[in-house]
Amino acid sequence: MSQPETRITKQRLAVTQALSEIDDFATAQQLHRWLQDSEKKVSLATVYRLLQSMADDGLLDVLRSGDGEARFRQCVTETHHHHLVCRSCSKTVEVQAPSVERWAARVAAEHDFSEPEHTVEIYGVCAECRAKKLA
Incomplete structure (x- = not known):
């Protein structure tokens, strides 16, 4: 359908x-x-x-x-992707992570799940915000 x-x-x-x-x-x-x-x-x-x-x-x-x-x-990217997000300024970068995709598929298979989907956001502090802190 x-x-x-x-x-x-x-x-x-x-x-x-x-x-x-x-x-x-x-x-x-x-x-x-x-x-x-x-x-x-x-x-x-x-x-x-x-x-x-x-x-x-x-x-x-x-x-x-x-x-x-x-x-x-x-x-920004049409393919599946993840995000790095700055906790200070909210700057966001799209990243590809093939190892995460393999891990998600493996974990799903180990638990007899099919069609796994996931989202990953990694939060940290970007270089610009770290530099501002040091200045």
């Missing part, structure tokens, strides 16, 4: 444009504020719904902060 085609609405185009103009991860509230400032009429509920739909379709990266709030960004 094929998946239904996603409708391209004015609201979806506005959210896509906002994401393309924002270089970093943003919350639904931040995107909604950007849309309001740009005089685009998209309700906050619609922003949440569109972000979830786009994330489910694999078009967005999603990171959850310590308080559980989701932050979204258009994927």
Whole structure:
């Protein structure tokens, strides 16, 4: 059974444009504020719904902060990837990790699981923030 085609609405185009103009991860509230400032009429509920739909379709990266709030960004890399995230400035780098993929597949197989999926975010402090601390 094929998946239904996603409708391209004015609201979806506005959210896509906002994401393309924002270089970093943003919350639904931040995107909604950007849309309001740009005089685009998209309700906050619609922003949440569109972000979830786009994330489910694999078009967005999603990171959850310590308080559980989701932050979204258009994927830079189209293939499966992971993230390094700076705890100080939130700088995020996409990384490929073949050894993690092999490990996940092996662990799933050892426990008789199939079709394993995973997300990995590694948090640390980037070189720029470390340099600022030392200055």
